[in-house]
Amino acid sequence: xxxYANRAPQDTRGTWMTYLGLSLVLLFSAFPVYWMFVISTSTxxxxxxxxxxxLPGSQFLVNVREVFTLNEVxxxxxxxxxxxxxxxxxxxxxxxxxxxxxxxAKLRFKGRNALMVVVILTLTVPNQLGIVALYIVMGKxxxxxTLLAVIAPGLVSAFGxxxxxxxxxxxxxxxxxxxxxxxxxLTLRVYWNIVLPAIRPALAVLGLLTFVMAWNDFQWPLIQLxxxxxxxxxxxxxxxxxxxxxxxxxxxxxxxxxTVPLIVxxxxxxxxxxxxxxxxxxxx
Amino acid sequence: xxxTELRPASHRQAPPPGPGKTKHxxxxxxxxxxxxxxxxxxxxxxxxFGVFPLIFNGVVALRNWRLDDPTLTGWAGFxxxxxxxTDEDFWNxxxxxxxxxxxxxxxxLLAALIIANxxxxxxxxxxxxxxxxLLPYLTPVVASTLVFAIFFSRDNGxxxxxxxxxxxxxxxxxxxxxxxxxxxxAIATMVNWKWIGYNALLxxxxxxxxxxxxxxxxxxxxAGPWRQLWQITVPMIQPVVVFTVILSTIGGLQLFNEPMMxxxxxxxxxxxxxxxxxxxxxxxYKVGWKDxxxxxxxxxxxxxxxxxxxxxxxxxxxxRRIGGGR
Numbered sequence: 001x002x003x004y005a006n007r008a009p010q011d012t013r014g015t016w017m018t019y020l021g022l023s024l025v026l027l028f029s030a031f032p033v034y035w036m037f038v039i040s041t042s043t044x045x046x047x048x049x050x051x052x053x054x055l056p057g058s059q060f061l062v063n064v065r066e067v068f069t070l071n072e073v074x075x076x077x078x079x080x081x082x083x084x085x086x087x088x089x090x091x092x093x094x095x096x097x098x099x100x101x102x103x104x105a106k107l108r109f110k111g112r113n114a115l116m117v118v119v120i121l122t123l124t125v126p127n128q129l130g131i132v133a134l135y136i137v138m139g140k141x142x143x144x145x146t147l148l149a150v151i152a153p154g155l156v157s158a159f160g161x162x163x164x165x166x167x168x169x170x171x172x173x174x175x176x177x178x179x180x181x182x183x184x185x186l187t188l189r190v191y192w193n194i195v196l197p198a199i200r201p202a203l204a205v206l207g208l209l210t211f212v213m214a215w216n217d218f219q220w221p222l223i224q225l226x227x228x229x230x231x232x233x234x235x236x237x238x239x240x241x242x243x244x245x246x247x248x249x250x251x252x253x254x255x256x257x258x259t260v261p262l263i264v265x266x267x268x269x270x271x272x273x274x275x276x277x278x279x280x281x282x283x284x
Numbered sequence: 285x286x287x288t289e290l291r292p293a294s295h296r297q298a299p300p301p302g303p304g305k306t307k308h309x310x311x312x313x314x315x316x317x318x319x320x321x322x323x324x325x326x327x328x329x330x331x332x333f334g335v336f337p338l339i340f341n342g343v344v345a346l347r348n349w350r351l352d353d354p355t356l357t358g359w360a361g362f363x364x365x366x367x368x369x370t371d372e373d374f375w376n377x378x379x380x381x382x383x384x385x386x387x388x389x390x391x392x393l394l395a396a397l398i399i400a401n402x403x404x405x406x407x408x409x410x411x412x413x414x415x416x417x418l419l420p421y422l423t424p425v426v427a428s429t430l431v432f433a434i435f436f437s438r439d440n441g442x443x444x445x446x447x448x449x450x451x452x453x454x455x456x457x458x459x460x461x462x463x464x465x466x467x468x469x470a471i472a473t474m475v476n477w478k479w480i481g482y483n484a485l486l487x488x489x490x491x492x493x494x495x496x497x498x499x500x501x502x503x504x505x506x507a508g509p510w511r512q513l514w515q516i517t518v519p520m521i522q523p524v525v526v527f528t529v530i531l532s533t534i535g536g537l538q539l540f541n542e543p544m545m546x547x548x549x550x551x552x553x554x555x556x557x558x559x560x561x562x563x564x565x566x567x568x569y570k571v572g573w574k575d576x577x578x579x580x581x582x583x584x585x586x587x588x589x590x591x592x593x594x595x596x597x598x599x600x601x602x603x604r605r606i607g608g609g610r
Contacts, residue, residue: 008496014405021402026416032431051445096325109319128538129589130337132582133344153333156326187318216424218541234426242551255427262422270415278489
């Protein structure tokens with residue numbers, strides 16, 4: 001006999017304490033990015049003041065121009081390279097992973113389950129630990145110190161195949177695939193005309209997450225592109241921040257420029273990114 | 285979005301029936317071979333750039349492999365591994381890696397739990413809160429660490445200013461990079477900042493799939509939200525807690541970007557003037573591409589791999605036991 005009905009938290013209305021707590025969290029989350037912007041708009045004096053500036057100044061364009069005109073940092077080129085690298089990796093991941101995910105979810109072939117187990121096992125392997133050998137492999141192919149070496153390892157992802165398989169299994173009814181088959185459609189056409197339109201939401205989610213990861217990647221691009229005249233923006237940033245004396249307002253203007261594309265993505269595709277992360281959790 | 289609407293389209297575009305033989309051959313190809321063609325790009329690329337390097341890494345670790353002296357080759361046996369045991373830099377980096385890992389993972393997951401519990405309410409603007417706390421997850425670590433480096437700088441840093449504001453100001457301002465403990469705290473703060481929101485969303489997702497009658501049936505008279513969280517919610521989401529612990533172990537022990545960019549001279553990969561915050565991933569980079577000793581760097585990668593396996597295993601066992609009351 002329960003005399004006291006306990007209500008589930010998700011049915012409980014948030015109190016002012018809830019909103020206060022969340023507001024503090026949001027402040028904590030946004031402040032470093034905001035302050036990045038503040039410093040990128042400031043003069044040297046404002047940065048060195050105590051306490052340092054907390055409101056934006058008017059020097060943003062001056063600082064940005066300095067970043068772009070610095071010799072041997074190649075900042076403008078680095079932004080284009082990052083768009084190129086992250087764009088190609090995203091497009092390839094979406095294509096290859098949806099193809100494989102479709103095969104695993106809807107096609108019948110020998111060894112399907114065993115191969116899917118292999119995909120799931122590779123999910124857990126930390127690839128970063130193979131970078132020394134990967135460098136030697138790239139050397140043998142002749143790609144060391146090129147953008148190709150940065151792009152190639154990112155073209156597919158085990159998570160992508162797994163995610164696509166799960167989504168296609170639910171989003172594409174078997175009868176639809178069978179019906180198209182009976183009508184004489186080849187598998188490639190089924191993929192193109194039935195599967196792709198049905199999985200657009202999943203493509204958006206995987207595409208956003210892949211782009212963010214590729215854009216932010218640092219260690220491998222640093223190994224490959226440090227010292228070349230075609231770095232990615234993360235490598236160029238580390239270059240900008242190195243040296244005997246560092247000019248904060250300039251470094252942070254660069255940091256802000258390299259962050260803006262992702263802020264834009266968050267504003268456009270925030271819902272999808274949130275959904276992607278929350279769905280991934282349920283499935284794991 | 286109705287899927288059946290697509291059907292007429294696929295019917296229209298069906299290829300006209302060809303002569304029997306060609307059609308039969310095409311049908312066999314389409315059903316027997318095409319599935320393998322569809323999955324082959326993944327397996328081929330992953331084999332070349334993912335699995336093979338990981339295995340080949342073991343071979344490199346057993347050889348002399350120097351970038352500056354290609355003539356010096358041949359098997360080294362376990363010499364690279366033996367060197368690890370007496371390498372002070374390695375043990376120092378191992379200590380730093382663990383110190384930063386503990387300072388970042390524990391507060392990170394606890395904070396994420398509490399924030400998820402705040403989000404797991406009837407709220408105005410649900411989606412906006414969730415998007416907002418994801419901002420750190422999207423921000424490039426290289427960029428955000430540069431902000432934190434200024435935040436934690438000795439002269440005129442906001443962290444020192446804040447310390448003096450709450451009465452902990454020192455006569456000489458704290459040089460955060462100079463001591464191990466303060467550098468670890470600074471770096472752990474950056475890691476926490478990046479991952480709290482992400483983990484909170486993982487927990488929130490699990491919390492929302494707890495059936496409501498679990499709460500209704502729980503005969504905890506007058507249980508406040510706090511007891512509800514620890515006695516009902518946390519045990520129910522234990523699998524996701526285990527998952528996040530494993531994830532943060534794998535990620536935390538490979539920490540690279542934060543200690544790299546926190547350095548006054550990032551490209552030196554030194555992890556501070558006296559390596560006070562050099563992590564193993566950073567040391568691997570330094571040994572491989574600054575000292576140009578790939579064989580030794582490979583053996584270090586293997587050691588790190590084993591360490592991650594062991595620690596992930598221990599953490600798996602620990603977190604399973606914590607929630608194991610149910």
